[in-house]
Amino acid sequence: MTEMHPGVAAQPPEATRGFRFNHSMLRVKDPAVSLAFYTHVLGMRVLRKLDFAEMKFSLYFLARLEREDEAPADAGERMAWTFGREGILELTHNWGTESQPDFKYHDGNAQPQGFGHICFSVPDLAAAVRWFDENKVSFVKRPEQGKMKNVAFIRDPDGYWIEVLQPDLLRGLGQPAA
Known part of the structure; x- marks a missing residue:
């Protein structure tokens, strides 16, 4: 049983059966620095990297895998496998930010607060x-x-x-x- 509070639906609507929370996204200044942190310090693995040259950005999808987890070798199968998992972190890199010395993203905790x-x-x-x-x-x-x-x-x-x-x-x- 889960908790009930004002605004909480008594039961999930049947139309939402099978919905799962897949990923959250963070924008990063320098993917090499961020990937080193998330893969070395937190033990995550890169599941997929997608480049969008026409829009000048890249997406890196990371997850904390157990040793027995095997990502499919085929790119299409790996894509479907990645988007079917839970607990994914998407790092978005807008090309060029890594070479801008004063560039910084808002962390959500400074004013005005938002993301935590x-x-x-x-x-x-x-x-x-x-x-x-x-x-x-x-x-x-x-x-x-x-x-x-x-x-x-x-x-x-x-x-x-x-x-x-x-x-x-x-x-x-x-x-x-x-």
Whole structure:
């Protein structure tokens, strides 16, 4: 059973059967820098890259795969497989931004606020924090800081916030203090 709140449909409409959340998109200044971060620091893999020369942009579709996951070799099959998955991150690169020294995307957390963050769950938050420190990842908030403990926020190369949490440490999150 899921939670009910004002505005929540009692049941998903039958017309939405089979709908699945596939991906979120972030714009990146320099794909080489962002791909290094997401593949090395967070262990994601690039599933597909699409170039749109006439519009001067590229799309990179990444996912965190388990060792047993095999992407199809055929380009068309790989495309269908990618768009049938859940938990995909699309990085969009508008060509030329990487050579503009002062170019920067809005991270959604500065004013005016909008987009907030993406999130990764990890099996061991302390080990993840050590890994981020070893890789000189910028922290917005460490797990022991602030009022919300056991949750970290790091920044990607474009300044987007990434929440990092260990699910079993959050059983009491949002509950009144005992």
